[in-house]
Amino acid sequence: MLEFKHKNTFFLFNFKQPKAQQVCFFQSTFWKKQARILGSARGRGVTWFLQTEDMFGVNATLKHYYRGGVWGKINRDCYRFSTLSTTRSFAEFSLLKQLHEAGLAVPKPLGACVEKVAFGFYRADLLTEKIEQAQDLTVYLQQAMLTEQDWHKVGQLIRQLHSMQVCHTDLNAHNILVQQRQNERKFWLIDFDKCAHQLGERWKRENLNRLHRSFMKEVARMNIQFRQSDWQALLGGYQA
Numbered sequence: 001m002l003e004f005k006h007k008n009t010f011f012l013f014n015f016k017q018p019k020a021q022q023v024c025f026f027q028s029t030f031w032k033k034q035a036r037i038l039g040s041a042r043g044r045g046v047t048w049f050l051q052t053e054d055m056f057g058v059n060a061t062l063k064h065y066y067r068g069g070v071w072g073k074i075n076r077d078c079y080r081f082s083t084l085s086t087t088r089s090f091a092e093f094s095l096l097k098q099l100h101e102a103g104l105a106v107p108k109p110l111g112a113c114v115e116k117v118a119f120g121f122y123r124a125d126l127l128t129e130k131i132e133q134a135q136d137l138t139v140y141l142q143q144a145m146l147t148e149q150d151w152h153k154v155g156q157l158i159r160q161l162h163s164m165q166v167c168h169t170d171l172n173a174h175n176i177l178v179q180q181r182q183n184e185r186k187f188w189l190i191d192f193d194k195c196a197h198q199l200g201e202r203w204k205r206e207n208l209n210r211l212h213r214s215f216m217k218e219v220a221r222m223n224i225q226f227r228q229s230d231w232q233a234l235l236g237g238y239q240a
Helices: 028-035 069-074 088-101 137-143 148-163 200-219 228-239
Strands: 002-006 009-014 037-042 046-050 061-066 108-117 122-130 132-136 176-181 184-189
Touching: 002 028, 028 037, 028 046, 088 108, 088 122, 132 200, 137 176, 148 200, 148 228, 184 200, 200 228
Parallel strands: none
Antiparallel strands: 002 009, 009 108, 037 046, 046 061, 061 122, 108 122, 132 176, 176 184
């Protein structure tokens, strides 16, 4: 890993050697000038998809951290600084690195950035691997059904995460990606902001219950194809 400070900004990269213009890697304007924008997605802010395979070995996703809820309307993207390791981007980078190196299907972290601003606050950005030919599971389920074996795979993936005592605090149907690979589908977990290791067992059931509620919500809201037998197949994979 490569960690350094430039002016009031801290950088963390999953590289062994420095790269040219690396302090610009968290600026969308830099990638636009390089004509490397592949696309974008909108949520609280804009997530950028970047053509970086020749630079990083994979294409990349660049996200800026934004606040949600009522507080986010007042303070859009500044967080109180405590320690560097607990900042949103450095914490997510470190957790993703551990999970990725353990073989879980999560995006490879590429870099993290923390910019200290006035009055003890900071802004943060994260670069991760772009999962190619993948889509939000809810989008897929609007058009097609998963097989029992597919749901089994989803359950196994979640069990892998829980076996490492990692709680995905926002485990919902949108944070599972389905990737079509020739004649099979692979599933990925994304968005590990505010996720962490957690002791005990009770939270694991609560985690699963949250996911089930998410699927049921999207049956009504997005008309996704999801049946109770699908959930049982997922649990079968989880318990296998």
